[in-house]
Amino acid sequence: MPRRRPPVCNLYSSYTTQAAMRRAFEVSRDSAGNVPPLPAIFPDQMAPVVRKVDGERELIQMRWGFPPPPKVGNHPVTNVRNVASPFWRAWLKPRYRCLVPLSSFSEYKDTKPRKTPVWFAVNKDRPFAGIWRPWTGVRGTKAEPVEGEHLLYSFLTSEPNGVVGPIHPKAMPVILTTREDYETWLTAPVEEALELQRPLPDDMLEIVAEGARADQPEDVH
Template identity: 30%
Template sequence: MCGRFALTLPPEAMVQIFGAAPANDLPEVPNWNICPTNAVHAVLSQEGSRRLVSLRWGFVPLWYTSPSDGPLLINARAETIATKPAFRQAARDRRCLIPASGFYEWTKDEDGRRLPWYIHPQEGEFVAFAGIWQDWSSPEGAAMSTCAIVTTAANEALGHIHHRMPVTVAAPDWALWLGEAGHGAAVLMRPGPEDLLAAHRVDPKVNSNRAEGPELIEPFDG
């Protein structure tokens, strides 16, 4: 799964890298501790143009009467995304890319303490997570745009930390995932290459969703 991540790329860099027009309400970066329900950067493709927008991380199905009307859906499993009622239409028609500099996962020691790891690209400054998005509105008219990160079974390189990992989309496949290059995006929902990501232990202070600062991603030996 993916329950926390970091992004340090400035908006200007994301605009250039993805060839996307920026919205006016983008979240602040850098952010070393992006949590569920936070606003995240996402790249959408609509009517032949890419946009860099802000989405709430936590997909809200259309039948929810409020964002808390059911489970908080921050991840969508690749194995069931095409059939699960909450996600299947978005998986067909509303896919997005969610840039991340890295993400966090946790293991436990023999005493049950949570040990955080930071997982990041071995080369380059970021990866693009596969995502799905949806506009939602309440019966009273409150509206928001929401998203979930697509996950799959972890590859061997990361399986000792967690059994799930985000689906990452390589640059040559961005157009296919966004629906610009026709059909067949389902083939992209697989674990990334074994040498794509590296991991190191980080300070347990990141266990708090209030923790901030670049030290959260620094290697930790304690």
């Protein structure tokens, strides 16, 4: 059974209301139930994503993290970088792509004695480019195991931009910025969709918090 990853590692926050998510991503089918504001999401927890089903955009909750490849361990795989790997190939088809709404995300700053989470926010709520898949097995923690059928998601990453790079030089989430990008990611052939695997321009991202376990804005609507 997967163990929960340490807090504030590869997180995103979603303060966007459910109604606002439906409007922003032109959702016509809401299957997510009641989604409260989420100050932080951790691997293996549930969160809302947007996928396309029968020509309609659906808001639905999924669990963060794909099952790992065989013999790699048992931690959920939270992000996708090497899209040439056979492990990801089947799930990069249009039917398994999704949008992951976010308002901010965090990466660790290498400080001592403990690493410090640094929160990055875009100048307007934008989605990660993500993929999803069905999976049957046990997820959750030893204290709270969840057995059965699951919908799992992970998100696409790219090389970091000049804002994220000094903190986390390996990668950053692929953040989509236009409605055209949303539709391309959800529907285009693989080669065209993967042209979106690029870092966000530096002037569209800023550091908004450091050291907290969640990005906590003063005024949440």
